[in-house]
Ligand SMILES: O=C(O)CCC(=O)C(=O)O
């Protein structure tokens with residue numbers, strides 16, 4: 611019957627498994643395309659009438675002008691109903707939304723396979739629009755934003771040289787109380803403005819909000835100005851021991867993270883590119899101050915490909931008003947795991963990345 615409906619000749623292989631989703635369980639956006647999977651099926655077996663507010667919906671993402679969007683159609687996992695779809699790479703993107711009730715979501719699901727299908731792992735090339743080449747180190751002049759924004763302890767010479775040693779030894783450093791409390795106050799007020807934010811995609815890669823740099827309110831705008839200024843890069847030199855002339859490009863983002871947001875690792879096509887090392891800078895603002903040990907927000911660094919990602923990948927737990935500097939080796943990447951809805955965590959992240967020239971790496975290696 612299915613074979614006729616989809617006009618597909620199945621081979622002898624059928625994969626079947628039982629799946630149980632408990633509170634907090636979810637399955638992020640994917641298209642099922644792997645090997646010879648042809649038609650996916652899911653039989654829903656939870657006996658209670660399922661309420662939409664419990665989460666656990668099967669969400670089908672919409673594709674507009676061949677771009678996968680965050681728009682979706684949700685199917686409630688109704689008892690004894692069967693859902694089937696033909697596996698179409700880059701099209702049949704779907705997810706199971708987080709189960710938020712204590713009722714267990716039970717399914718039998720799998721795929722009919724066909725020799726007519728042979729899905730290969732996909733490469734994804736990130737459009738490199740956010741990188742601004744040719745950094746100009748312009749001076750703000752006269753006014754010292756550095757001391758206006760940043761806590762005074764960051765300027766003690768001993769403290770700076772201690773931090774530089776830490777950075778050189780560990781390839782990372784973290785320091786608390788970055789913004790002065792008066793600055794933090796104003797920043798939070800501006801960040802809380804709901805009209806600032808635009809959701810980022812595609813959903814099979816990421817879901818978080820970014821503030822448009824061109825329409826920022828006053829203090830945020832001044833901050834961005836400052837974080838791209840000569841003053842900042844001079845400070846950056848002092849604290850990392852790197853030479854600002856070795857920075858060949860930079861990117862900057864102000865991010866908002868809400869429950870249900872995530873980034874995913876993906877296969878990139880830039881593996882053939884010249885290796886570049888990066889310095890990642892994060893400033894983390896979290897008013898809920900969710901305990902860092904709840905793993906509510908951590909940045910995961912990995913050199914693995916998406917299918918090989920290990921549980922022991924380096925996780926950086928984030929603490930409110932800390933700045934983090936990370937030396938990211940070439941061919942490694944970072945991501946932030948799905949923020950569970952029932953943890954109700956929300957945070958802001960200032961994120962900068964600087965790519966380094968080959969010479970600076972030599973200098974780093976030679977100490
Ligand atoms: O349980 C569902 O509704 C979908 C499951 C799914 O997409 C999968 O296992 O690949």
Ligand SMILES: [Fe+2]
Pocket residue numbers: 640641642650704
């Ligand atoms: Fe699936």
